[in-house]
Amino acid sequence: MTIRAVAWRLALIAAATAAGFWETWVSVWKSAVDGGSIGYIVLIPLLAAIVAFGVAHRPHRGPLIQDRQTDVIVGLVVLVIALSVDRMLVPRLSPYYFLLNLDVLAAWLFVLSAVVLLFGLRLVSCYWQVAVFVLVACPLVYRVLAVALGGGGFAYGFVMVIFSSVAVSFAFGRGRRALILFGLCLIAGAVAIVIALQPRLVTFELQLIGTVVTIAIGAVWWPVSRRRGPVSVAAAPPVSLPRALRAVILVAIACVLFAFIPLPAQATAEPPAGPPWTGDTGLIVPPGWTQLSTTPYDWAQHYFSSRTSTLVRQTIRTTTADPRWDSLGRKRTAQIDVLTVGNPVALEVTPVRMSYDLSHGRVSATVPVDIGRGITAHMSTVVDDNLLLTWTNLSFEWDRGDKRVQRITIVTVDNHEPDAYFPEPVPSPIGNIGDFLQLLFRGVAAVSDTRSEFKDSDLVQTLARQLVEVQKW
Numbered sequence: 382m383t384i385r386a387v388a389w390r391l392a393l394i395a396a397a398t399a400a401g402f403w404e405t406w407v408s409v410w411k412s413a414v415d416g417g418s419i420g421y422i423v424l425i426p427l428l429a430a431i432v433a434f435g436v437a438h439r440p441h442r443g444p445l446i447q448d449r450q451t452d453v454i455v456g457l458v459v460l461v462i463a464l465s466v467d468r469m470l471v472p473r474l475s476p477y478y479f480l481l482n483l484d485v486l487a488a489w490l491f492v493l494s495a496v497v498l499l500f501g502l503r504l505v506s507c508y509w510q511v512a513v514f515v516l517v518a519c520p521l522v523y524r525v526l527a528v529a530l531g532g533g534g535f536a537y538g539f540v541m542v543i544f545s546s547v548a549v550s551f552a553f554g555r556g557r558r559a560l561i562l563f564g565l566c567l568i569a570g571a572v573a574i575v576i577a578l579q580p581r582l583v584t585f586e587l588q589l590i591g592t593v594v595t596i597a598i599g600a601v602w603w604p605v606s607r608r609r610g611p612v613s614v615a616a617a618p619p620v621s622l623p624r625a626l627r628a629v630i631l632v633a634i635a636c637v638l639f640a641f642i643p644l645p646a647q648a649t650a651e652p653p654a655g656p657p658w659t660g661d662t663g664l665i666v667p668p669g670w671t672q673l674s675t676t677p678y679d680w681a682q683h684y685f686s687s688r689t690s691t692l693v694r695q696t697i698r699t700t701t702a703d704p705r706w707d708s709l710g711r712k713r714t715a716q717i718d719v720l721t722v723g724n725p726v727a728l729e730v731t732p733v734r735m736s737y738d739l740s741h742g743r744v745s746a747t748v749p750v751d752i753g754r755g756i757t758a759h760m761s762t763v764v765d766d767n768l769l770l771t772w773t774n775l776s777f778e779w780d781r782g783d784k785r786v787q788r789i790t791i792v793t794v795d796n797h798e799p800d801a802y803f804p805e806p807v808p809s810p811i812g813n814i815g816d817f818l819q820l821l822f823r824g825v826a827a828v829s830d831t832r833s834e835f836k837d838s839d840l841v842q843t844l845a846r847q848l849v850e851v852q853k854w
Contacts, residue, residue, distance in 0.1 A: 425518055
């Protein structure tokens, strides 16, 4: 296959992917500019090309596939899977949209199907390492690794160093030399990120710096230690030009279908304006309530990639018993979790349920509630079948100015005793993976409370409205 033939097919696939998933790429770029971690996705095609470069310089033989119908069947199957992910799975997991970015996975599957149709399965199967690398570098794996490394700018940049080091060492190294190259890339990338942290660059800039440094090391290593045979990129016969042109029609139709699939509605939500920032990480307690304790959580700084991020739990209790909220005359207790971050993207990536370990709970659908000042809160319940408890939570977000965005979560429990158990705020993306798997294989009912009873609906709504009005506007 000539370079010209390869070029026009790759250009067509790139154009179709850009057009079909234009809304996805705009969302990714906007998030990267705002300081989100998803910007690393734009660097993955470059690293995938480096992996492909390494495969091309390794001797390999593709499977003995000569039948063009096999290419069409496999290409269509992968295309249908991509459509199913984008049309069905993304809306189904819309609360986790910014965490999973499954539309990006659908884009990768679309690219794979187009490559199979335009180049042939035998040629594509020679480069299976590229597909494995792209799938492993998905947003969920990336973010779980970053949180496991402590979060923060260094962690998000260093995970990108790991990905790029794997690609570079695979492409430019062999055996022990590959391990040496991998170690050099890790060390150099880590040092570069530490130096770059001093000007407090945004996450995407850290990701870019780590990637550029590792690629530069590979570029220097390659001519020094190269011991290669001829490039084997055309070892397998490609699809002929007439058949490739017919496949273009399928790719174009799929491109149009993907272009008309919208992203989840909350992908463009902006928090409303709240009271001006006063420097206090907590909230003013409204009349009729007494604050019992204040508990800060230090992990918020690492988890949300900012030194200015804070998480404070305010435990409050009614000063007098209210018969509307307890028929036995007991004072009700509520927890107010106030999360303050410097970037609203951090709240989008981590929905409310991801801030607690609810691996044994069933969560109800959210109900919008108007709590005044143009703020809409979202109320839901969580049923824990192991503890036999039901929590009612109401959360809302607002922009406090001075680069401070807050999420306030009010939690009550159906056990009205003073020592009732409340779920602790913990960073738990790994603990919620089980929920994802159950949702995928068992359906929404496995992790949802379809018969929710909002027993404390009046309590949390009243408290939320009081909290909003009592702040210093």
